Amino acid sequence: MEKPKIATASLAGCFGCHMSLLDIDDRILKLIELVQFDKSPVDDIKNFTGRCAIGLIEGGCCNEENVHVLKEFRKHCDILVSVGECAIMGGLPALRNGIPLKECLETGYIHGTGVYNPSGKIPNSEDIPLLLNKVYPCHEIVKIDYFLPGCPPPADTIWEACVALLTNKPLDLPYELVKYD
Amino acid sequence: MSETITFTIDGVEVKGKAGQTIMQAADGAGIYIPRLCYLEGCEPFASCRVCTVIVNGRPQAACTQPIAPGIVVENNTPEVTQIRKDIIEMMFVEGNHFCPVCDKSGNCELQAIAYRLGILVPKFPYLFPVRELDASHPYIFIDQNRCILCGRCVQASRDIDGKHVFDFVGRGPEKKIRVNAAARLADTDLDITDKACDVCPVGAILKKGVGYAVPIGQRLYDKQPIGSDIEANANK
Ligand code: SF4
Ligand code: SF4
Ligand code: FES
Numbered sequence: 520m521e522k523p524k525i526a527t528a529s530l531a532g533c534f535g536c537h538m539s540l541l542d543i544d545d546r547i548l549k550l551i552e553l554v555q556f557d558k559s560p561v562d563d564i565k566n567f568t569g570r571c572a573i574g575l576i577e578g579g580c581c582n583e584e585n586v587h588v589l590k591e592f593r594k595h596c597d598i599l600v601s602v603g604e605c606a607i608m609g610g611l612p613a614l615r616n617g618i619p620l621k622e623c624l625e626t627g628y629i630h631g632t633g634v635y636n637p638s639g640k641i642p643n644s645e646d647i648p649l650l651l652n653k654v655y656p657c658h659e660i661v662k663i664d665y666f667l668p669g670c671p672p673p674a675d676t677i678w679e680a681c682v683a684l685l686t687n688k689p690l691d692l693p694y695e696l697v698k699y700d
Numbered sequence: 701m702s703e704t705i706t707f708t709i710d711g712v713e714v715k716g717k718a719g720q721t722i723m724q725a726a727d728g729a730g731i732y733i734p735r736l737c738y739l740e741g742c743e744p745f746a747s748c749r750v751c752t753v754i755v756n757g758r759p760q761a762a763c764t765q766p767i768a769p770g771i772v773v774e775n776n777t778p779e780v781t782q783i784r785k786d787i788i789e790m791m792f793v794e795g796n797h798f799c800p801v802c803d804k805s806g807n808c809e810l811q812a813i814a815y816r817l818g819i820l821v822p823k824f825p826y827l828f829p830v831r832e833l834d835a836s837h838p839y840i841f842i843d844q845n846r847c848i849l850c851g852r853c854v855q856a857s858r859d860i861d862g863k864h865v866f867d868f869v870g871r872g873p874e875k876k877i878r879v880n881a882a883a884r885l886a887d888t889d890l891d892i893t894d895k896a897c898d899v900c901p902v903g904a905i906l907k908k909g910v911g912y913a914v915p916i917g918q919r920l921y922d923k924q925p926i927g928s929d930i931e932a933n934a935n936k
Pocket of ligand 2: 846852877900902
């Protein structure tokens, strides 16, 4: 039997949740016995090669590319999991949600402390994904099936969740493993 | 000698004294009822509704509802838990709760109740309101982003400190905490030793310079769910 596939993405996150996934240490060997990694920064596969059993999403949506990737994941994955506070509620990037976008960009590229930008312009190439008006939690863009809180979620949380989903067992996380920080 | 009153909570017989509220009697019996606005030593005024229980079929606030002989109280049932979850989730989305960067995280009563109720994500859309932060006072700051309008600071300042540093202004979605000065907390007579600085259940009123003093893993609610201390009385 072919192994089920797992895909992962880091949207508006810091890669901390992916680091936490790697923190499962030698259990990663067990994990690759159970699954094959598809599109993911872990193996650098850029495009989906087929249907995936699980998609793990780190980070919320701060730009149009994030939205595009998230929708692709929804299309290709049977179960989509929001991993970490940024995917769940926007996280640190969403601290900008109370500030008008123009003000954010002007502070970042023109007036901010320590900014060196002789052109005095805000970068505006077609290659740069357009920023959204605010940062959105993933479940406000597509349907998300499971949520693993934490900043990042502990390696054990991610491990327990993956094993439960892959073996069709109920996920019953102990009290210490569900934290919002 | 005060009269003993017998009633049930989730089918278990509980004895209380006449004049007690459901919450006081439950505490005495080692049964935890979640609470956010209730402040020991002050007159309860039932603003948060997290302590909702169903009494003879009707929702009531356990912190104000007096006990009566034979009443049937539902506390830990799916229906009551759902009411509490909804309330807590509304509190999360109507403020800005960035737990990973909050000094109060791990010691926060709102967060701890959410853990205890097993909330992974609120079902309501996040509002991301624009709120004020006042760090003008040398030792204390108030961050309205995390205020849940429980009113403990108002009560403590007025009834314990005798000062009136905090009060509510506005109604409905406009309701917020105001300080008793033209603009800033620094211009009030708030002292770091005031009770009002110690009662905020969340990270809205905090002392400066003490954040993150306790490492992760050793904070109040890292290992033990909120209410464990009350439940520990159960077998005594
Ligand atoms: S006040 Fe509590 S719930 Fe709000 S951000 Fe701080 S720790 Fe989280
Ligand atoms: S500042 Fe704290 S104590 Fe005062 S009303 Fe807000 S949450 Fe309650
Ligand atoms: S504790 Fe009873 S209403 Fe808040």
